[in-house]
Amino acid sequence: MPTPVYLDNNATTRCDPAVVEAMLPYFTEQFGNPSSMHAFGASVGGAVKQARAGLAALLGAEHDHEIVFTSGGTESDNTAILSALEAAPDRDEIVTSAVEHPAVLALLSHLEKTRGIRVHVIPVDGQGLLDLEAYRAALSQKTAVVSIMWANNETGTIFPVAELAEMAKAVGAVFHTDAVQAVGKIPIDLKSTAIDLLSLSGHKLHGPKGIGALYVRRGSRFRSLLKGGHQERGRRAGTENTPGIVGLGKAAELALLHMDDEVTRVAALRDRLEKGLLQRIPNCFVTGNPRERLPNTAxxxxxxxxxxxxxxxxxxxxxxASSGSACTSGSLEPSHVLRxxxxxxxxxxxxxxxxxSRDNTDADVDRxxxxxxxxxxxxxxxxxxxxxxxxxxxxxxxxxx
Amino acid sequence: MWDYTDKVKDYFFDPVNAGVLETANAVGEVGAIACGDALKLMLRIDPETEVIEAAKFQTFGCGSAIASSSALTELILGKTIREALSISNQDIADFLGGLPPEKMHCSVMGWEALQAAVANFRGETWNDDHVEGELVCKCFGVDAGQIERAVRANRLTRVEEVTNYTKAGGGCLTCFEKIEAVLAEINAAMVAEGLLAAAEAYRVGSVDPKSLKQKARPKAAAPQPIELKPVSEIVVAKPAPAPIAVGGDVAVLEKPVAATRMTTVQKIRLIEATLDEIRPFLKRDGGDCELVDVDGNTVVVELTGACVGCQMASLTVGGVQEKLIAATGLPLRVIPVK
Known part of the structure; x- marks a missing residue:
């Protein structure tokens, strides 16, 4: 068996050994509950604080407390959309794109069915670019929340979320972006945008699975999804997943360190693979927007x-690798993105x-x-x-x- | 990753009879709308003897579609058209050691390609009436199309009936609400078409699935009015107070029967009578079950027909055992032999 070549980093990434190492003490001696008054809890609380700061730095958030730790991308997406909807009782429309992740699309079709919410699904063109005219037309005083992904998981196409957020702001709608695929792969600076809510997931950036976060801009109206304890300033009840949080914090630090590598060397690997395949194999083509897309996705x-x-x-x-084919999904449905x-x-x-990902080498491309x-x-x-x-x-x- | 058998993988990695058959005189071209797969089956049939002398295929589709196509050509080569047409899609799946439920349509596509090729050979046009829908029951691979056919053909209005006719929901029952939704939708359509009285139609939410699961067992176990004892009591074999009625004709046993005191002959008769009751259900799926031996509480049976090699064989044996236990009141163990 030849050395395995892992080119499915949009599905999940290898947890960085430094991340694992950072997490380990929080399974053993550092087992305290950060909410506790005693010394066992206090040091753990410090670690959670540090992780929050690390993640805030990666996102370019203005304040650390804008980060709410969750169980992952799906929980963040659900929390964001349901919160925005609940916080704006006089608005009952949602705007989204046709190529969102199921964590958003399935929730929206559920809301459409059970709560009579009107969902505007904005189409994309052959390159996966959003129809801006349709987007503008869908926005209104009735729009409670807009949810548009930062980058598409299948094609890597990047959406102009900063502009889209400004347009949403103009009608008073909350702007949420599912940035699960973008965080850690491209530079992000939330404080310079009008984005209100952003979802991310730990395991897509060499962190552990089962941890994610929701960015909630300071001053946003927010309704928690899980009711219970006061954790995360009452925005996400449930005892903190401290090993996961520490791991995500470390992963965020590393992602920031490797950002240059990601947008230069990793992008070059991707480009060489693409070019090489197009040269060697007849009747194949690149899908998505070749100009604005993630550096790692082909x-x-x-x-x-x-x-x-x-x-x-x-x-x-x-x-x-992975495929948008019908036969690889449990549902037999061909990829809704490519459709x-x-x-x-x-x-x-x-x-x-x-x-x-940053783990890949030239040898992988050659293979x-x-x-x-x-x-x-x-x-x-x-x-x-x-x-x-x-x-x-x-x-x-x-x-x- | 799909759970493919080694045989599926073998037939995908090194498919037999792949390619174009230039001398073909029978060509079938079919596709599965569910996933976009398509298959071209090319046969050379001897016009005199109607023996399939050569078979090749080309398939656009997933691993199991390619493996199923290749398996089909292996199964039909050297057979007459008549013999080949008796091959079912289950035979194709069995040949490959089984397919994941979501992939059973790949074997159906092979079966359809054969029908289409034979029609082409005979100068006929093949029309497909096979409808597929969303996969509802993953345990038994039942899709919405199959449920719709069963519901319409038999005017089913209850979820238990759907389970009895299609097996959907006979396993983990996590698909209960999907079955319910499909049933309600079809019933509503039937009411609109004047095929069903509105009062009879199933309404979503009218059944508690928990009660269904509990109820299903003794009911399924005793289609005839048989005095039942909970299994735990049966195992202790307390005297059964009432006479036992078997099958259509009532065989009233002389004395109040204590299960343990049943003679061997009585026991065998009762087992045979119970198997006769189950038989129609097995036959509907192309299978059968014969009694081979009874030794104490061990019942040896032979599964035949489609039951052979079926992935569900162990479930079938379990179901037979359950029914026999219920009917005889004995802690029987059913063992299948080949």
Whole structure:
């Protein structure tokens, strides 16, 4: 078995050993409850404070207390949207995009169904760019909250959240951004924006799983999701996940240190992979917006073959990636992101996402460039649509059931 | 990652009979709308003997779709059209050692491609009436389309009935609310079409799933009026107060029967009669169950037909055992043999 090549960092990242090391004492001797009066609690409270400051620095937040620790991205997204809705009882509309994560979209369709909330889903174009005219038209005095992601998890496309937030502010709506994929990958400076709420997740930036945070701009109206104790200034009840919080704090510190590496070296690895694949394999193309996107994400659609087959063969070669194909999701639904971008289905099914991190090297890129052409060739030989490079697809019109 | 058997992986990594068959005289092209997969099956059929002499395929789809296509060609090669058409999608899945429930449609696609190819050979057009829907029950791989067919064909109005007819909800029952929603929706449509009285239609929330789970057991165990004892009591084998009625004709046993005092012949008769009751349910799925031996409280049975190699075989055996225990009042153990 060759050395494994991990290129699925948008799914999750390896927890940095320094993060693990920072966490360990909080499972053993530093077991105290930060809320306690005694010495056991006090030192733990200090560590939580330090983690909060570390994360605030990564986000460019003006105040440390704007950080609320949660269990992860999904909880943050849910808290943000439900809070904004509850805090504005005279507004009953939400604006979002067609390519959000299910943590947002599933919640919104639930609200639509159970509470009669009107949800405006803003479409995207072929490159995944938001239709700004439709966005502007959807905003009104009825908009309680706008929830638009900072960067898309599948294509890496970055949305102009700072501008979008200003537009939302103009109608008095709360602006939330799911920045799970952006935090740690691109520089963020919240204090210079009008963003009210921001969700992030620890395990996407080499932190542990089960910890995340919600940024709540000072002065925002806020309603907690979980009711209970006074933790997190009453904004998130439940005894703090201290090892997780300390781990996320450390991960944030490291992310800030590695930011230059991420936007230069990691981006160069990604670009070399993309270029190499496009050169070596006919009938494939990059999806998403090539100008404004995350430095670590490449999403390439290989026409006339299907993603799961590609992933199984890549996996056999020791390479981990992911796919927007229907067959790799439990639901059999093809990626809603690629569908929203109107990528033809014979290409969308063969879309593979390679997502890098600071752990990746040139050797990883070489390995993919070595095996991927053979995989595409093997599967195309099996495909009833494939006629040959540059040829129009075979006249194949199956009866669909 | 999907839980694929080694055989599925083998047939995906090194598919047999992949490619174009230039000499094909029967071609079937089908696709599964659920996931966008598509399959082109090419056959060379001897016009005289109708034997499938060569078979090749091309598939656009996931690992299990490619493996299912390859398995299909293996299964039909050398068979006559008649023999080949008797192959079910379950046979394709069984050949591969089973498929994850979400992927069963891949085997259905193979089965459909064969129907389409044969139609093509005979100069007919194949029309597909197979509807798929969202996968509702993951334990037994039942989708909304299957539930709709069962509900409409049998005018089902209760969740238990849906479970009895389709198996959906027969496992973990986490899909209860999905079944309920599908049933209510179809019933409402049937009312609108004048096929069902409004009062009969199922309404969401009218059944407590917890009561359903408890109720389902003794009811399923005793489709006929049989005096039942809770299993715990049966195991201690207290005398049963009432005569036991079996099957359609009432075989009233002379004395009040203490379970332990049943003669071996009585016991075997009772077991056979109970198996006869279960049989129609097994047959509906293409399977069967024969009594081989009874030794003390051990009942040896042989599962045949579609039960062989079925992933659900152990569940079937469990269900048979449950029914036999309920009917005989004995702590029976059912052991399947090959």
């Amino acid at each position: 999403n390439i659609a290989f026409e006339f073959i299907e993603g799961e087959g590609i992933l199984l063969l890549l996996n056999r070669a020791g390479i981990a 929203a971008m109107k990528i033809p289905y014979t290409a969308a099914h063969g879309a593979i996402r390679f997502s890098f 993919v460039l070595e095996v991927m052409p053979g995989i595409a060739e093997k599967l195309r030989a099996l495909s009833p649509f494939w006629k040959g490079a540059g040829e129009a697809p075979a006249a194949f019109a199956p009866v669909y059931a």
